[in-house]
Every structure is written in structure tokens, then in C-alpha cells.
Amino acid sequence: MQNGREGNLQTRQVLLFFVLFGMSHAESRSFSVMEETESGAFVGNLVNDLGLEMNKLSSREARVVSNANRPPLQLNLNTGDLLLSEMLDREELCGSTEPCVLHFQVLMKNPLQFLPIELQVTDINDHSPIFLEKEMILKIPENSPVGSVFLLESAKDLDVGINAVKSYKISPNSHFHVNMRVNPDNRKYPELVMDKALDYEEQPELSFILTALDGGSPPRSGTALVQVMVVDVNDNSPEFEHAFYEVKISEDSIVGSHVVTVSAWDLDSGINGEISYMFSHASEDIQNTFEINQKSGEVSLRTNLDFETIQSYSIIIQATDGGGLFGKSTVRIEVMDVNDNYPEIAVSSITSPIPENSPETVIMVFSIWDRDSGVNGKMVCSIEEDIPFRLKYSVDNYYTLETEKPLDRESKAEYNITITVSDLGTPRLQTQHTFTLQVSDVNDNAPEFTQSSYTLWVRENNSPALHIGTISATDRDSGSNAQLTYSLLPGPQPGPDAAAALVSINADSGQLFALRALDYEALQAFEVRVRAADRGSPPLSSQALVRVQVLDANDNSPFVLYPLQNASAPCTELLPRAAEPGYLVSKVVAVDCDSGQNAWLSFQLLKATEPGLFSVWPHNGEVRTARLLSERDAPKHRLLLLVKDNGEPPRSASVTLHVLLVDGFSQPYLPLPDAAAPERAQPDRLTAYLVIALAAVSSLFLLSLLLFVAFRLCRRSRARSLAGCALPDGPLPGHLLDVSGTGTLAHSYQYEVCLQGGTGTNEFKFLKPIIPNLEIQGTSTNMNGMENFRNSFGFNIQ
Secondary structure (H helix, E strand, O other): OHHHHHHHHHHHHHHHHHHHHHOOOOOOEEEEEEOOOOOOOEEEEHHHHHOOOHHHHHHOOOEEEOOOOOOOEEEOOOOOEEEEOOOOOHHHHHOOOOOEEEEEEEEEOOOOEEEEEEEEEEOOOOOOOEEOOOEEEEEEEOOOOOOOEEEOOOEEOOOOHHHOEEEEEEOOOOOEEEEEEEOOOOOEEEEEEEOOOOOOOOOOEEEEEEEEEEOOOOOOEEEEEEEEEEEOOOOOOOEEOOOEEEEEEEOOOOOOOEEEEOOEEOOOOHHHHOEEEEEEOOOHHHHHHEEEOOOOOEEEEOOOOOOOOOOEEEEEEEEEEOOOOEEEEEEEEEEEOOOOOOOEEEEEEEOOOEEOOOOOOEEEEEEEEOOOOHHHHOEEEEOOOOOOEEEEEOOOOEEEEEEOOOOOOOOOOEEEEEEEEEEOOOOOOEEEEEEEEEEEOOOOOOOEEOOOEEEEEEEOOOOOOEEEEEOOEEOOOOHHHHOEEEEEOOOOOOOOOOHHHHEEEOOOOOEEEEOOOOOOOOOOEEEEEEEEEEOOOOOOEEEEEEEEEEEOOOOOOOEEEEOOOOOOOOOEEEEEOOOOOOOEEEEOEEEOOOOHHHHOOEEEEEEEOOOOOEEEOOOOOEEEEOOOOOOOOOOEEEEEEEEEOOOOOOOEEEEEEEEEEEOOOOOOOOOOOOOOOOOOOOOOHHHHHHHHHHHHHHHHHHHHHHHHHHHHHHOOOOOOOOOOOOOOOOOOOOOEEEOOOOOOOOOOOEEEEEEOOOOOOOOEEEEEEOEOOEOOOOOOOOHHHHHHHHHHHOOOOO
């Protein structure tokens, strides 16, 4: 156990040697402490001893670092005191090395600075001298002259300096005294000096106590028993072939390898000439590392060598004959280094995670070393080439790992960085240290909508709080920087019809809800801008356009424009008895405020005074005669017509038409589209005058009625006017229906049917009479406006 302990001590000595060698160029500050001083003891003050500023110790994150896993010193940043973090054992740290000096670095950041310091551990007398052999046997010939000197085994003391072995003494006797000598490697050993000749016949054996004293206060001691065996005459000592042997051996030699063979001879014969070899005054390291054949003198390896622990050995070999005489020779063994130690890495500090926009940030501070020597101990340090980091040499094999440029977390959120340290030996040995660097997020990405614009559809007359659609945005950031909040942007025109009054948005989910029921006839579409903002600091946002299309529902019944149903006098059409089949009696004109198929109107004859006499075209509302009139037909006829839209369910309105049969009244005949117009007789002059008078009266009546309606509707400020279509010059285009000519409509009364663009269907948007400088206004698109319009005319729509 003691041999292992001394080996560990020598290993630490070698490490300290390399640390001291690497830091030799820097000016160091020395401190001293006694070994076995209690943990927490005061060592020194950096502020007073190094001239540092107290307020910068904490701001620059000062700390004590070393190649050891845990430095035995700790720094108080509040006072600048260096304190022991553990109790120190000088013998464990330095072994027999004197002085025992430990080297550390004070590491400070911003800027990066290393301050070397030394801690000298002072020895105390805490070990007593120990003899490896508690009993020594000496064989001394009886003819040995007075003053002969005999070697004794030396005592071992782990203490150094004044606390090491200082003197030897023996118990009182009449034949010997003891002297202390120093061998070539400065080891003290005792010699036994003969004061009186021995007499085998008088006393063949004698014994005494050998005591070793150290120089401590109080001194410590160790004892061993010395037995002297008096032998018969042997007057020749063994002599070695060489007084000094020098050998070189590689540290990777296997156990049992031959080191050297020593040779000695003796001129005596018999048992006095028989020689045995042994190590003399060998240390524990020598005894554990080498062994010698007592008969042949061959020295071989007992265990593996380690150049980094011990570079050379000095061994004294003693050759002893059978009579107890001996000779000595010294063997010097040099251990040659091989590249058998991998480089080592010690991380002093590491920063992770780092913000993605950090420029040239120090991520790691670490040191490297190699226990080999020469070219085997030279090292190169590197990292991968495809990462945005770089290595920077600092001092004393300290390196820093820094960023070359700001990082982008959205491109890569973490890096696996491998630091490779290779030596220059043969073969090359390398060590790798891999760690994961996390990149923290900053708010550098604005939210992005999945679409630049959204189109949503909602059917009119919806219930309030109806979910009409959802918008969505994403943010490439993370955490709170990616948490989005949706809001509506205010429109340019505030008011009850503003987008903010029509819809609302869920701030967390982006769901859009209708705030109130919508009316297609009042509002077919509207737009609103939506904003998505993250919760970063500062927050970033983006916008998207949401277009809401209102879908039509069949909520409006057809409205009859002609003939008027609630006038003071019923509308009566005049029909000459000489009318041919297909004669145009009248035309029912109706509109529907809805759109699409909800506004497609069809006409149907429900009831007539004379069935089979009249027919109604279902698509244009024209009432024509179905046969020739006879004398038996009644002079007055009442027709009930139904106007129905194509909605689901359909809505309808009824029309009552009065027809009066007259004699001698005629008008130009408009035949069916596929019938040839027959020749008609010219009316006589009286008939012509009558037609002109009726046409004039009808025109004045219609004009007065239209002026009255326009005046009433203009007074209603909130009612919306029906959008008009300009009457083109020249012949009427195909989208205009002409209901002039025959019957009692003496005045040319044309209606323009404006089709809603983009629908692909013939939807009535509105109808208006084509009268110069006069526009029918007033059909409001909301339900209240429609009701007012109907009340103004007195129409009853079923």
C-alpha cells in the first residue's frame, strides 16, 4: 500500500512539473500554507497581493482553475480572499519533492485574462521513520579488523527537510557504534562501525536496537532489531566487473523483459566464494519495478514502466559471498518515452444556450495537455470546418471557442461540436470532446399568414355569433416569440356598416364570427384587414385581407311593377273584338330583390273569367289571346295571374288584370316570334283619334305617378336608390324588353333589365322605366326600405 502511495506521489510530481514548465514564462504570485490546515483557512488576498480591483472580481467572473478536476483553492468574490477548499497532504501531493509548489490560474472574463499563482505547501512532522525490515541480520567474519564498516538498511520517512531522518543510534554495546552517511542520490543511510574485534568462540551472536530519529519538534523515531552473526574467516570480498552500469529501456517494454546482467567474482573458495546478488538501499519504486536473480545477477522488469511518472532509476546492487563480505555496483536505467498517452482536455467554463443574434460570443474556455514529452507531447487542436465557430489560442495551452457570426435558430437550433486534440507522435493519438450547444430564440421573424388573402362565404339572415371561417398564421420563432394574437384593423370609415361592427375575431384561434345578421340586398360583400402579432419584445406583426361574400337567401317575394295593383282605379286593358289569336293584351312586369335563381321569375294564369280565351307566357309575363273573339264572349274579363320565383322554398305574388272588350278599336298587331304578321286594315280616322287620346291620358297618368313616387322616395334619406343602367343610343340591345305597342299601353314604356355581372345567370338586379330625365328611385335594399316602397304604391304582394 505504501509503495502504491509513493507511485501516486511521483505521478503528481510529473504533472506539476509540466504545469510549472508551461507557466514558466508568466509572472506568478506565491502563497504558502501548512499541510493539514483545516478547510476554509485563509491563504491570501488577491486585492492586496495582486493589486486587483475588488468590484471587478465579480463583474469579470473571477475563478480559480487548474488542470486538476477540483482546485483545492476557492475565491471569495466579495472579499478577494483565497481560501482552502480541502485539507492538503503534502506527501500525497508532492512525495519527496521539496519545495512542494502547486500552480493555479485565476481566470477572469471580459476581457479574458489568466493570472498565475503558486501555492507552497509546507511540511509538518506528521510521519515517523520506518524500517522496511524490522530485523536485520549481519554476518561478520571474526577476523574483521577494528574500524570495519558494515552497511545497515536505512529508515524511510515521508516527511522532508528538517522533518526527515536526521540521525541514527544503537543501543549501548561494547563492539559497535553507528555512523550516518549520504549515498550518491542524497539518501542518508547508517553504517555500523566495529569498535572491538569479534571472537566467534567467545560470542557467536550478538544483537542490538537500531533507532532512526527525525529532526522534527518533538522528534519522531523508528526502530529495528540488528542481529550480528559472527562467522569464520573470510578475507576476500566480491568485486564487480564494472563499478557503474548504464542502461536505456523503452517504457513500453513488456513485464519480464531483460534489463541488464551484472557480474561479480570472489577469490575465496567454498562457501566463502559463493556470491548472491541483491538490491541495496532500494526504494519502494525500485523494488516494485525491478527484480534481480540472486544467482545470475540478471535484472528484469517486474511491472510496466511509465516515463511520465519516473524517467530514470539509480540502483545499487550488492554482491555478497558466503562469508558475508560484499561488493557494490551502481546501475543507471534511463526510461525512453513512447507515445502512449492520449491528449487530455479540461473544460473551464461553457455557455449554453446562446442567443441566435450574439456576435463573436465566447462559448467555451478549455485547456489541453499531453503527459508525453518531446514531439510526443506537442499537440494540435481543431474543430469541424462546416460550423460557424472558431478556436482561438489564449495562453498556456488554454483555448476559447467562439462564434464567427450571428447564428440563426430557425435554420439550426442546436450544434453538436466536437473538439479534436491530436499529438504529433508516432502513431498519432487523439482525444475528442463533444458537447451540444443550444441556440436560444430571439424575435426576428414576423408572423406569416397561410394565404395573402382569404375569401369567406356566409348566407344572409345568419344568426349572430355565427362562425364564418378561420384564418391562420405561423411564426418561425419559438416560445413566446411564436405565440400569436389576432386582431381586426380599423377600417377607413367607421360606422354601423364598418367591418369591425360586422365581424369579430378570436384573438387566440383566428376564428371569425358574424356580429349580426347580414342582408344580401343591403351588403353583398365587404373586406376587413386582419393583423397577426407575436408576443416577442418588440412584437412583430403582419396583415392579411379577408373578403366576406354574403350569399343570397330567398327572403324577398316578387314585386309587381305593372300593372299597379293598389291604385285608386283598377287597371283595365282594352281588347278589340277583332283581335287575332296571339294578340298582346298586356305584359306583367315584376322584379325580385334577390339574386340568382331566387330572382328567376315565372308567370302563370291562375283564374280567368273565360277559360281558354287568354294565355300567359311563363318567362316574360306577356298576356295574349289564345283564340278569336266571338259575339258570345262577355265584354268584361278578370284575370288572376301568379308571379313566382325559383327559390327554395319559392315565393310568389298575385296580379289581377281587367280586360274590356271594345268594338272598332285596333292597334298594330305584334305576332308571336314564329308567326307571320297578317295584313291588317287601316283604322278609320275616328279610331285613330281615340287611340291618340287614350295614349296621351295614359302617358300623363304614368308620368304623374312616377313623379310622385320619386318625390316620396327622395325624402327618405336612409333609403337606397336602385342602381340604374344607362339607356344606350340607337336600337335597343338584347337585354332590354319592349312592352310597347299593343293593348292599352299607348305610350312606349320600356324596361331595362340589368343582369348581375359574373353570375352567368339572368338575374334581375333591378328594373326601371326608360323615361328621359326621370329615374324611379327608392327600392331600399333593406327590409324596411322594401316595406316603405310597397306602402308607397299600395301593392299587396302575396
